[in-house]
Amino acid sequence: MKSTSKISTRARFMQILRILRKYQIRKGMDPVKFRRILEDLGPTFVKIGQIMSTRQDMFSERYCKELMKLRSRVTPMSFDTVKEQIEKSYHKPMSEVFSSFEPIPLGSASIAQVHEATLRDGTRVVAKVQRPYIYEWMERDVGLLRKAIRVLNLSDIVSSVVDLNMVIDEFWTAAKQEMDFTNEAAFAKRFRKTYEDCNFIDAPQIIDAFTTKEVLVMEYIDGYEINDVHTLEKEGYDVKEIADKLAYNYISQIIEHGFFHADPHSGNIRIRQDKIVWIDFGMMGILENRDRQIMKQAIRALALGDVANVVDSILAIGIVQKEIDYIAFTNAIESFMAQYMSESFADMDLAKMVQDIFTICHQFRIGLPKGISMLARSMMTMNGTLIDLDPTTSMAKIVSQHKATLTQIDPSKEIQKTIKRSIEGISRSLDLPVQTSDVLKLIQHGQIKVNLNLMGSEAPIAKIDRMVNRLIVCILIAALLVGSCLICTTDMEPHIMGIPAIGFFMLLIALVMSIWLFIKMFFLHRKNKAF
Structure with a gap:
């Protein structure tokens, strides 16, 4: 495994890049294309898609529905591999734990597969056995996916669909928890304990003595599937x-x-x-x-x-x-x-x-x-x-x-809440004068800034901004006209058409600005009427 890891990692990375380029991901994304990409990339990415399909707050309904079609089509482990995994986990021969073990699995998924077996004491059980090196392989694939995202700049390309880095982080956290079968065992025991007094709900008993991080052993449940x-x-x-x-x-x-x-x-x-x-x-x-x-x-x-x-x-x-x-x-x-x-x-x-x-x-x-x-x-x-x-x-x-x-409404709880809120209110009211004094001191020293954000205020503020700009232009025009008139009363040289040159140019600028402002206001008025 270690001697070939470098070669396999490079080959796997090139495989990921080829699949992404095959689907021309730079030309856009749609739900079907996204599902097919994940299926071609293999079990790790199918698992990512399955997790994504549960997050309808992050992804659109179209994508979640399409990703719900993902199913892990994984080749079952050989019986020799299963036996090796069990003996590695228990540090003893499999025959010392099980008197019989069905070689054909009941089911096979990306992380583990399930077999029917019988313990040495005759108890009929189900053994869930984790695939060898699955943690290392998934860790490698996650690292390579992050690298591929940077190489192809995928974050910007699919940002409108999904935050890829966020999805990968959530997947890897969930996958690490799922690959520790003691977590699933704890969930099963908690569920069974919760409904132990319910006469119509049950859950399989976990066999703690033979449950590890890589192998989960629980009571075999016979009976009928609920859709039969x-x-x-x-x-x-x-x-x-x-x-x-x-x-x-x-x-x-x-x-x-x-x-x-x-x-x-x-x-x-x-x-x-x-x-x-x-x-x-x-x-x-x-x-x-x-x-x-x-x-x-x-x-x-x-x-x-x-x-x-x-x-x-x-x-x-x-x-x-x-x-x-x-x-x-x-x-x-x-x-x-x-x-x-x-x-x-x-x-x-x-x-x-x-x-x-x-x-x-x-x-x-x-x-x-x-x-x-x-x-x-x-x-x-x-x-x-x-x-x-x-x-x-x-x-x-x-x-x-x-x-x-x-x-x-539960009256007793509401009374308790009211009493609690009243005590908190009295306590805070006693602190109010001191807090007010502190705030005033901070304002006095310029240490407080107030950021007022009014929702939907962008359009009114833009109109006010335009009005202020036009008012400023009007003031400038008036200033230029008054200044020009004052200069015209002097004998300042040189003259243009009998008027001092500076006064002439000031008058000309005021005239141009007046025409520009008139045209601007005229066309704006017509545009508003059109709406």
Whole structure:
């Protein structure tokens, strides 16, 4: 590996450049071209595209939808390679851990592949085995991509579509976390602990004794895939009941716990012994408590038709990446609310509603926290899963059941908040005279500058600027005329047409300036009338 790394790195870099030039990237970018480029570049870049498809606050809806088509088509590792990886991770022969190990994988992806196996004690398990040198290869590809961006000046070419350096940074952070399987194990255990008292939700048990950074071993989940409707009905399951429970659980993950499965497609959900079992916790969304509280405020404001509070909630939770036109943003949110608030909450297309909010945020360059940005894609995926299971089930109906808890006011909490704000207000009011004195001293010494930025004030200020300029020209004309008249009363030599030369030229300049100002004002008046 080390002896060929220099040659392989150079060859890989030239391969990346050839692919980028093949698609004539300098001539522009579109969603399909972008997806094809990532597919040709290989697994690392497919993974980047998959991460990008979750960030609808950063990228336009067209690009996110196209990138959702990306699928990692990766050749499976050989059984010998898998065995070598396991023994390297455990520092012991594979036969001392597993009594049997299926050589054909259940699934294969860019980072790892999954095999069915049996432990020495007879426990049926699934082993997720990481590809060898995957960290080194991805690290190399990320470095080469940064270099290719500089060589081809891609940052300027695709700046209107995506901030490439930001995408790479986020991808590499996410990939490093995903390549440490102890993180996924912790997510699975947290999810299982959260719903241990729920009689219809379950998750596989993690086998801690055989879980490392490179190998993840968990309980094997049999049963039926949730989209196998025919088999479920044949076995006596009520698919509508399953759909309702699944939607309810998914919404509770978001609203109540702030810890939700970010890839809820049918392959990650099974039905076993009357329980919905979630599997594969490699991609989980986490909402901080502050973000969840702001989301609840936004939902309450939506329910009450309070545009100002919706706007304030989005700006509070988001990261404004450029100067925002507050009036235009408020108008966009008002139009959005007018579109959806005319129908009942239960009939709303919740996935499209969230996506439309993300579209507005993208339009005004408002970035959102990673957990919230994963919501749009995961909700669209869940919506598809529910439709396949039971077309009559709607997430919005489930949310409407939560809506009462979101819109109601808890009197005890409100009293506590009021008392807290009152104490803070009294404390700050005591400090106010001292702070005012300090500010006045700073102003007196010229140490404070006030920057007043009025949104939408550019046009009025430009008009005032033109008016002042014309006023100055009028004053100059008047000064030249008065000065010329005064000089004409003298016998100053030389003369032109019997008038002192200096007075003559001053009069001529005043005349030219007057004609120029008259023409300027005349044509401006006609232009304004045309509009």
